[in-house]
Amino acid sequence: MPRYEYRRFGYTTPPELSGGRPRDYKVAIVGAGPIGLALAIDLALKGVASVVLDDNDVVSIGSRAICWAKRTLEIFDRLGVGERMVEKGITWKVGRVYHRDRELYAFDLLPEAGHKxxxxxxxxxxxxxxxxxxxxxxxxxxxxxxxxxxxIGIENSNSGATIKLETPDGTYNLAADYVVACDGARSPIRSMLGLEFRGQLFEERFLIADIEMQADFPADRRFWFEPTFHEGESALLHKQPDDIYRIDLQLGWDADPEEEKKPEKVIPRIKAIVGERPFEIDWVSVYTFQCSRLERFVHGRVIFAGDSAHVVSPFGARGGNGGIQDVDALGWRLAAVVKGEASEGIFERYNAERVHGADENIKNSARTTNFMTPKSDMEKMMRRAVLDLAAEMPFARRLINSGRLSVPCSLERFYNRHLSAAPLPPGRVAVDAPLEKNGEDTWLLSELDAGFTLVSFGGGAGPAIAGVRHMSVGADHGDLIDRRGFALDRYGTRLSYLFRPDQHICAVFRKPTEEYVRAVVDKELGR
Structure with a gap:
């Protein structure tokens, strides 16, 4: 039996059908998966109400997305669930790559200290x-x-959108100023608006199996090319909480999905990996995938985020993590527009940034899949040569692609790098560091949890600007004390950084002035 106990959240008759008074909806979010729920929480933290609509009343069946990257965890921490996730999850930072039974190399994704x-x-x-x-x-x-x-229906206009909904008590209409489609890769909203993905379908099938077993396998990510237990293909093993292990096995395009999901096919494959130790199958799926996206993520008053806007292969953990970065880029902008602090024009910047992020993820995901599934004899020969060289030649390891793992998308292309001496240029996401505040331990990112924030590193006062928080960081004095030196080492001294509400750097100053800081903030808000 699965360790997780699925419980239904339950259905409540909406006020539109119960005779109650419907709310004035500024934001309607379609989809109560990680992306839609994260957006609703982000908006709530900024004082903006939303309604979240989902056709189901239970969490996703099966483990599905399991790998959550550091930047995503930092976003979840800002939303109030990061520590709970880390406490329950299996922490890892080492990936190991094998060819057949031989380990070629290992890599460390976070070799330095000083991160929460x-x-x-x-x-x-x-x-x-x-x-x-x-x-x-x-x-x-x-x-x-x-x-x-x-x-079951949507009408999009210049002033808002109206959604038609079906419930156990009948149908009703719900009007909202903005609708955010977080309804997944098969997005009904996308279909209703006649929008299509553009990209590449990969003619390859993979088996996902979650199994429950007692084992002392390490938490490291382990990836095999042509393992002896699965000849000619590739395999991936991840450890999860509750003694659950995720196994991904390449099957080939000719594999029959329904046949491959049958226990008599799955069990021998798993035994070849784990041996004769007892195990129970928790969840099985056979999938193929595409690397595709919408041409635009903003369509009038309907905005797309997560898998409804873009899809990638699961190798590299770029799907769920990329979707949460969508939320990070959209939440503060949507809140600012709803509260009248920004113009609708800033949604074009959301579109540009997240299309760029999706393209980056798609590029890396497609390259991974092409390396994992060579189609021509020449591609197979080249891959074999790279794998043979990698054990002894470090340069060859850089050519191996078992999934370029998710990292924060850089937005440097959207900013002018006007201060070349800055260790972190505008467009980069903030790098965390341990600090002290009023004698208590804190973290830099924890202090960048709301609004625009100007931080002066190395001490020094900043201008008083309405709507912009200012803090100073010093080795032994300031609002935040950097006793261990991580922050001053990462940001430099005598520099001031202006952070957006999503913790991205939007400007770096030697001597910030009220006029210049205000100009940057106004530009970010489309004013």
């Missing part, structure tokens, strides 16, 4: 969704969770 969040954790998606639902319920006046509310 680990490089990666493995945690099943059903736990993540449960934690996000629990957190969303901390905001009963700001997050209206509606399960068993299935979207």
């Amino acid at each position: 969040m680990p490089a990666f954790i493995n945690l099943q998606q059903y736990y993540v969704e449960q934690y996000l639902v629990d957190r969303a319920r901390d905001f009963p006046e700001l997050v209206d969770l509606r399960f068993k509310n299935n979207v």
Whole structure:
């Protein structure tokens, strides 16, 4: 039996059908997966109400997305679930690559100290969704969770969107100023608006099996090319909480998905990997995939985020992590527009940034898949040569691609690098560091949790600007004390950094002035 106990969230008759008074909805979010729930919480933390609509009333069946990267964990920490996820998850930072039975090399994704969040954790998606639902319920006046509310129609206009919903009690219409489609790779909203993905379908099939077993396998990510237990193909093994292990096996395009899911096919494959030790199958799926995206993520008053906007292969953990970065880029902008602090034009910047992020993920994902599944004899020969050289020649290891693992998308292309001496240029996401505040331990990212923030490193006062927080960081004095030197080493001294609400750097100054800081903030808000 699965360790996770699936419990239904339950259905409540919406006020539109019960005679109650419907709310004035500024934001409707379609989809109560990790992306939609994270966005609702982000908006709630900024004082903006939303209604979350989902056609189901239970978390995702099966572990699905399991690898959550450091930047994603930092975002989840800002939303109030990061520590709970790390406590439950399996922490890892080392990846090992094998050719047949031989380990070619290992890599460390976070070799330095001074970070609150680990490089990666493995945690099943059903736990993540449960934690996000629990957190969303901390905001009963700001997050209206509606399960068993299935979207069956949508009308998009210049002033808002109207959604038609089907429930156990009948149908009703819901109007909202903005609709955010977080309804997954098969997005009904995308289909209803007649929008299509553009990209590449990969003619390859993979088996995912989650098994429960007692084993002392390490938490390291382990990837095999042409393993002896699965001749000619590739395999991936990840450890998860509750003695659950994720196994990915390449099957080939000719494999029959329904046949491959049958226990009589799955069990021998698993035994070839884990031996004769007892195990139980928790979840099995056979999948193929594409690397595709919408041409645009913003369509009038309907905005797309997560898998509804872009899809990639699972190798590299870029799907769920990329979707959470969408939320990070959208939440503060949507809140600012709803509250009248910014113009709608800033959604074009969301579109540009996240299309760029999706293209980066698609490029890396496609390259991974092409290396894993060579089609021509020449590609196979080249891969074999690289694998043969990698054990002894470090240069060849850089050519091996078993999944370029998710890292924060850099936005440097959207900014002018006007201060070449800055260790971290505009467009980069903030790098965390341990600090002290009023005699208590804290973290830099924990202090960048709301609004625009100007931080002066190496001490020094900054200008007083309405709507912009200012803090100073010094080795022995300032608002934040850097006794261990991580922050001053990473950001330099005598420099001031202006951070966006999503913790991205939007400007670096030697001597910030009120006029210049205000100009940067106004530009970010489209004013």
